[in-house]
Amino acid sequence: SGNGVQGVAGGDRPEDPSKQNLAQVTGSIQKTLGLLHQLNLNVSSFSSASQLPLLQRLNALVAELDTMQKLADGCNIQVPMEFD
Structure with a gap:
C-alpha cells in the first residue's frame, strides 16, 4: 500500500508544473x-x-504583457472561443 501511495504522489507530480504555470x-x-x-490614474x-x-508604467505594462505571453505558452489549456 505504501507503493500505491507513492504511485499516486508520482501521478500528481506532472500536474503540479501545469498548476504552477x-x-x-x-x-x-x-x-x-x-x-x-x-495608468488610468496617470492619464486622467x-x-x-x-x-x-x-x-x-507603460514600460512595466509592456514587460508584464511579454511575461504573460511567455508564461501562457507553458499552459496547455483550451478555452472555447464561442458558446452556442
Whole structure:
C-alpha cells in the first residue's frame, strides 16, 4: 500500500508544473490589471510632471504583457472561443 501511495504522489507530480504555470499566469494577469489601473490614474490626472512615471508604467505594462505571453505558452489549456 505504501507503493500505491507513492504511485499516486508520482501521478500528481506532472500536474503540479501545469498548476504552477496557471497560478503564475493568473498572477501576471492580476499585475497587468493593477498596472492598467495605475495608468488610468496617470492619464486622467496627466501633467508634465507625471510624464516620467507614465512612461515607466507603460514600460512595466509592456514587460508584464511579454511575461504573460511567455508564461501562457507553458499552459496547455483550451478555452472555447464561442458558446452556442
